[in-house]
Amino acid sequence: MAEYYPKTGVCYDHTERSKIYMIYTFGCNAACDHCLVESGPKKRGKLDPTIAGELLRVGAAHGKNFLDLSGGEMMLYPKEVLEVASIARDLGYYVCLNTNAYWARTPTKARSMLSRLQEAGVQAIFPSASAYHLKYVPLERVKNLRQACWDLGVTYELNWVYSDQPETDEWIKQEMGLDGETIYFDSLTTSGNNQETMDRLKQVYTRRVPNDLDDCLSVHLGVNPHGHVVSSCQMTATNEKFMGTPFFLGNFYETPFEEILRAEQESPVVQFLYRNPHPALHRLLAEDGDIGEYYRTTFTARTYYGVTDYYLDLFRDDRIMSWMEQRLPEITFPRAELSAS
């Protein structure tokens, strides 16, 4: 398997089925070319603390205890971040925050705001750095936030994006002294704010056959301001590619969230993927006596940027879907996994 980064960090310390990835707002001070949710200053659509709190309460009653707050840039609404984080903390969630660090203008400001976030229950910060972010957020602010995390004992993991500008990537790495620091990055999601950049990125990123795809744990429950509930943290602005597949679980404005979470718990496909990261399904299909030959001839030479697109391709195949619906419920999950639920 291709290796992206060591399998360490808070995402690996928590099970996929315990997670809620919350896109709180589509608005952002930045409008990065590569932004998969196509955020920007003019983008509308936001949750509020009451809605978020209700999702968290229902989630906690269904075994959720890990919250990844994201956007857009949720720190455009610092009071709401503090409110939502403290609701989550009181419900027993481990709380993480994704941010582009624009607000960490000075070391003092970074430390003072981070201290309030920590008090409200935020335990891990995932700041972003890339050639695209650099147009909107000076690197100094990311460094201020990193130092504040180190000083206050808040877990810090850098969200990195490989760009189509290798010299700028290298400059950022040197400026931040990233040698020896684990940086967290994802496979390419081909939607973004700037289609020309996305087309160039398609040349930069490698497509791989299923046997060579790595998994950075992207299959877990996500929600967004449209009300979408999707089993992927690679949600896009519209989530069109997920609709009609087992990953699109519903819309919490139309269906009670509790019902959606029950459907999540009862979905053999989703539960299998939560408990058995890639390449488990690939191996199962390839080695199966009934579907194996069809799967091997149809899928093993196809290439994908990441596991999400691979799974979506499988979901579009009627033979594979009907095999999964029939066979996956029979799969017994490892006992350790079950006892942790």
Ligand code: SF4
């Ligand atoms: S990538 Fe992050 S910082 Fe950039 S526009 Fe999207 S949400 Fe904002």
